[in-house]
Amino acid sequence: xxxxxxxxxxxxxxxxxxxxxxxxxxxxxxxxxxxxxxxxxxxxxxxxxxxxxxxxxxxxxxxxxxxxxxxxxxxxxxx
Amino acid sequence: xxxxxxxxxxxxxxxxxxxxxxxxxxxxxxxxxxxxxxxxxxxxxxxxxxxxxxxxxxxxxxxxxxxxxxxxxxxxxxxxxxxxxxxxxxxxxxxxxxxxxxxxxxxxxxxxxxxxxxxxxxxxxxxxxxxxxxxxxxxxxxxxxxxxxxxxxxxxxxxxxxxxxxxxxxxxxxxxxxxxxxxxxxxxxxxxxxxxxxxxxxxxxxxxxxxxxxxxxxxxxxxxxxxxxxxxxxxxxxxxxxxxxxxxxxxxxxxxxxxxxxxxxxxxxxxxxxxxxxxxxxxxxxxxxxxxxxxxxxxxxxxxxxxxxxxxxxxxxxxxxxxxxxxxxxxxxxxxxxxxxxxxxxxxxxxxxxxxxxxxxxxxxxxxxxxxxxxxxxxxxxxxxxxxxxxxxxxxxxxxxxxxxxxxxxxxxxxxxxxxxxxxxxxxxxxxxxxxxxxxxxxxxxxxxxxxxxxxxxxxxxxxxxxxxxxxxxxxxxxxxxxxxxxxxxxxxxxxxxxxxxxxxxxxxxxxxxxxxxxxxxxxxxxxxxxxxxxxxxxxxxxxxxxxxxxxxxxxxxxxxxxxxxxxxxxxxxxxxxxxxxxxxxxxxxxxxxxxxxxxxxxxxxxxxxxxxxxxxxxxxxxxxxxxxxxxxxxxxxxxxxxxxxxxxxxxxxxxxxxxxxxxxxxxxxxxxxxxxxxxxxxxxxxxxxxxxxxxxxxxxxxxxxxxxxxxxxxxxx
Numbered sequence: 001x002x003x004x005x006x007x008x009x010x011x012x013x014x015x016x017x018x019x020x021x022x023x024x025x026x027x028x029x030x031x032x033x034x035x036x037x038x039x040x041x042x043x044x045x046x047x048x049x050x051x052x053x054x055x056x057x058x059x060x061x062x063x064x065x066x067x068x069x070x071x072x073x074x075x076x077x078x079x
Numbered sequence: 080x081x082x083x084x085x086x087x088x089x090x091x092x093x094x095x096x097x098x099x100x101x102x103x104x105x106x107x108x109x110x111x112x113x114x115x116x117x118x119x120x121x122x123x124x125x126x127x128x129x130x131x132x133x134x135x136x137x138x139x140x141x142x143x144x145x146x147x148x149x150x151x152x153x154x155x156x157x158x159x160x161x162x163x164x165x166x167x168x169x170x171x172x173x174x175x176x177x178x179x180x181x182x183x184x185x186x187x188x189x190x191x192x193x194x195x196x197x198x199x200x201x202x203x204x205x206x207x208x209x210x211x212x213x214x215x216x217x218x219x220x221x222x223x224x225x226x227x228x229x230x231x232x233x234x235x236x237x238x239x240x241x242x243x244x245x246x247x248x249x250x251x252x253x254x255x256x257x258x259x260x261x262x263x264x265x266x267x268x269x270x271x272x273x274x275x276x277x278x279x280x281x282x283x284x285x286x287x288x289x290x291x292x293x294x295x296x297x298x299x300x301x302x303x304x305x306x307x308x309x310x311x312x313x314x315x316x317x318x319x320x321x322x323x324x325x326x327x328x329x330x331x332x333x334x335x336x337x338x339x340x341x342x343x344x345x346x347x348x349x350x351x352x353x354x355x356x357x358x359x360x361x362x363x364x365x366x367x368x369x370x371x372x373x374x375x376x377x378x379x380x381x382x383x384x385x386x387x388x389x390x391x392x393x394x395x396x397x398x399x400x401x402x403x404x405x406x407x408x409x410x411x412x413x414x415x416x417x418x419x420x421x422x423x424x425x426x427x428x429x430x431x432x433x434x435x436x437x438x439x440x441x442x443x444x445x446x447x448x449x450x451x452x453x454x455x456x457x458x459x460x461x462x463x464x465x466x467x468x469x470x471x472x473x474x475x476x477x478x479x480x481x482x483x484x485x486x487x488x489x490x491x492x493x494x495x496x497x498x499x500x501x502x503x504x505x506x507x508x509x510x511x512x513x514x515x516x517x518x519x520x521x522x523x524x525x526x527x528x529x530x531x532x533x534x535x536x537x538x539x540x541x542x543x544x545x546x547x548x549x550x551x552x553x554x555x556x557x558x559x560x561x562x563x564x565x566x567x568x569x570x571x572x573x574x575x576x577x578x579x580x581x582x583x584x585x586x587x588x589x590x591x592x593x594x595x596x597x598x599x600x601x602x603x604x605x606x607x608x609x610x611x612x613x614x615x616x617x618x619x620x621x622x623x624x625x626x627x628x629x630x631x632x633x634x635x636x637x638x639x640x641x642x643x644x645x646x647x648x649x650x651x652x653x654x655x656x657x658x659x660x661x662x663x664x665x666x667x668x669x670x671x672x673x674x675x676x677x678x679x680x681x682x683x684x685x686x687x688x689x690x691x692x693x694x695x696x697x698x699x700x701x702x703x704x705x706x707x708x709x710x711x712x713x714x715x716x717x718x719x720x721x722x723x724x725x726x727x728x729x730x731x732x733x734x735x736x737x738x739x740x741x742x743x744x745x746x747x748x749x750x751x752x753x754x755x756x757x758x759x760x761x762x763x764x765x766x767x768x769x770x771x772x773x774x775x776x777x778x779x780x781x782x783x784x785x786x787x788x789x790x791x792x793x794x795x796x797x
Binding site (some may be wrong): 014023026027028030031032033034035037038039040045046047048049050051052053055058059060061062063064065067068069 | 163164166168169194195196197200201356357360361364365383386390391393394396397399400493495496498499500506530597606607608609610611612613614615733
């Protein structure tokens with residue numbers, strides 16, 4: 001894959017490891033508080049009825065993110 | 080900790096957090112925790128209070144203070160706003176941190192959710208860095224048990240080296256161990272920090288350089304934690320130190336030179352200032368992960384899967400929206416159907432009582448005007464508010480509370496978010512709209528959950544497009560009279576609910592339209608980022624919610640009825656009976672407003688009722704009735720069908736009824752809401768706009784509707 005996958009690329013049921021957050025400011029901190037830090041495992045649970053936002057399972061909690069935010073989280077080891 | 084050395088903290092507690100504490104007699108215990116972990120339930124059960132929204136973020140924690148007595152000791156419990164962290168990224172985090180740091184509570188109870196402990200531990204660890212008096216309280220042990228999740232509180236306590244208590248906040252019997260632990264820790268002298276979050280080696284070295292300098296300057300705050308904040312160049316904590324402490328200990332150069340050395344150490348290890356904060360945060364998160372792994376056991380993953388399955392249905396592609404509509408419909412149907420019986424009973428009772436009062440007044444030879452003002456004015460409006468308006472309010476409110484306790488509302492926000500994004504506003508606006516169903520003033524206050532100021536303003540201005548509890552009964556009454564009156568029983572209530580659901584959907588659509596319009600005009604901007612938690616589903620305490628909200632709502636409405644409806648009744652009666660130049664005041668005002676009212680498909684009396692109903696929406700219909708009755712046709716009103724006759728006799732048609740509903744949905748916010756908006760926005764301009772925008776929308780919608788009808792009539796008649 002030429003492009004680095006982001007959280008937004010995950011399909012329902014796929015899991016991945018967080019690599020890096022490429023956004024700055026409050027939302028970066030907020031995402032980190034939720035457990036989106038390098039090495040955390042995330043699972044894409046489902047998209048909302050209209051396709052956006054998407055619910056993710058992180059640290060045992062379900063957090064919904066809009067595509068703008070989830071595409072700022074780079075991931076690896078997509079399974 | 081001795082009580083004598085706390086003079087400066089007393090000042091802090093009183094002046095800056097808005098609470099009064101008698102440090103000689105009382106202990107101060109702060110409740111911290113993530114949102115949605117049952118913190119308020121615990122607070123209420125410990126203090127015997129009934130807070131629902133006490134811990135809204137704000138500069139003070141004044142509304143979230145309660146007293147708890149245990150074994151002859153008094154504890155002032157302070158319910159801090161729910162936060163995910165204490166890093167002060169938002170106002171609520173700042174308040175929570177400042178309270179733990181500067182008010183120096185004798186104990187900080189960090190409430191955690193046993194079903195997702197790992198994320199909660201993040202806050203526990205952060206709190207432990209600031210305070211040495213932490214008690215970890217693992218709540219929702221019953222939910223965890225149901226989901227087959229085991230939490231080893233003993234091991235957790237061993238690892239963290241602080242007391243850990245497992246409880247179920249809603250069961251009072253489980254709270255004893257917490258109280259016992261609390262009573263011990265508040266008296267513990269000389270607390271030492273046993274557990275420390277380990278940071279990577281260069282950071283530890285930097286702290287080691289800085290800490291001796293800092294600890295010499297300040298002894299009220301944990302120096303290790305403060306060093307981290309200094310290294311991080313945390314402006315928020317520096318501002319708070321200036322605010323809360325009599326002198327700024329860092330004004331001289333000593334700390335600055337210490338910092339310089341510390342930064343050099345970090346630079347040598349290639350840690351930039353931006354990296355530093357990331358490293359601090361991830362160190363804490365990793366520590367939480369490590370601890371959680373050894374104290375939490377999943378006996379059966381399938382049970383955790385249950386919530387996912389429910390979510391796939393409730394927020395599913397095909398069923399998400401239909402289910403939302405069905406739920407709304409069912410809630411309305413129960414409200415309408417359920418309100419019929421108590422309404423009829425109350426009405427009978429009030430008219431029986433009216434006869435008695437009249438009889439009594441005749442017996443004591445009371446003058447006619449007194450009977451008029453007391454019985455025909457005050458009493459009748461009160462009777463109408465209580466018999467027609469109160470029952471639907473008392474039924475709708477607990478139903479909605481149950482949906483909220485279940486955890487359904489965040490799913491609504493999840494479903495609707497795309498539309499909010501299109502309107503460049505925040506998805507959490509759906510939550511504030513849901514609060515608006517109960518009361519718009521509460522909805523406006525609730526907008527604090529939206530971080531972006533622009534999006535918060537949008538949510539505040541548009542909150543009124545959701546009809547509050549006080550406006551539902553009006554809609555229901557009009558629908559029943561003019562649309563479904565001829566249908567009896569089940570069919571009638573089903574059709575009424577359907578119409579009401581459509582009206583609400585219209586309000587929601589208008590919210591999207593106006594939000595989008597605001598985002599393109601006076602509140603220009605792009606949607607900001609946010610995270611929305613979908614908390615685990617929980618079993619609501621159905622009976623308790625029903626009993627309490629019926630009781631609370633009844634008291635609230637009765638209270639408002641006495642304060643607002645009674646004077647309004649007196650004013651209307653006087654207006655109808657004071658003559659000026661051969662006409663009553665009521666007649667003059669109604670005549671004056673009549674042309675405007677007619678333009679909107681209404682009439683002068685209705686517009687006057689809406690104006691007089693500014694203090695409380697539930698008195699609009701009673702005022703209309705009073706006004707029509709005072710203008711001549713004095714009939715006894717016992718039921719909605721008689722009321723309809725009265726309205727029709729005064730020129731009401733189907734067009735009037737529809738216009739009335741439209742105007743009920745779209746008009747100015749009530750006085751309480753306006754005051755709340757003023758308080759929340761701290762701006763006259765936004766308050767005026769919040770008043771003007773729904774009003775203009777209402778006038779516009781009604782005018783377009785009435786004009787279309789008139790045009791159609793014209794075409795048909797020619």
